[in-house]
Amino acid sequence: MAVERTLSIIKPDAVEQNNIGNILAMIQGAGLEILGMRMLHLSRAQAEGFYEVHKDRPFFGELVEFMTRGPVVVSALQADDAVVRYRTLMGSTNPAEAADATIRKAYGTDIGENACHGSDSVENGRIEVAYFFPEYVLK
Numbered sequence: 001m002a003v004e005r006t007l008s009i010i011k012p013d014a015v016e017q018n019n020i021g022n023i024l025a026m027i028q029g030a031g032l033e034i035l036g037m038r039m040l041h042l043s044r045a046q047a048e049g050f051y052e053v054h055k056d057r058p059f060f061g062e063l064v065e066f067m068t069r070g071p072v073v074v075s076a077l078q079a080d081d082a083v084v085r086y087r088t089l090m091g092s093t094n095p096a097e098a099a100d101a102t103i104r105k106a107y108g109t110d111i112g113e114n115a116c117h118g119s120d121s122v123e124n125g126r127i128e129v130a131y132f133f134p135e136y137v138l139k
């Protein structure tokens, strides 16, 4: 097992529904250490830049609109196998398909408003942590 870092975003739907504390408790309960954390309201340019990999997808406009609707909480997480550990904790992208005891099962609404984001690979974790927390990129 290797120590990894991954980026978490608690999305606007979960912030609006006062689920920040509940989600952070699940993150810490799963053994993920929160290295750094910030609440911010993403600008359109920040959201478009973060999700640039999806820019040609039909849902891109809707995704950017949603992610800029209100504040989010971004955090840099660290653990052994942090990427898979956090993705397992989040559950399937579509909350209707998410397993019990996952964040999206508990707090997601639909495939667009799914409560949280986590990096999908170690390499993307590096890129995404750097996007918000350059000081926490694993050397």
Ligand code: CMP
Pocket: 054, 059, 062, 063, 093, 111, 112, 113, 114, 116, 117, 118
């Ligand atoms: P996330 O893990 O943040 O990565 C990209 C996001 O795009 C994803 O979670 C979903 O919230 C969103 N997404 C994926 N597929 C769709 C879809 N078909 N319609 C709307 N949003 C989607």
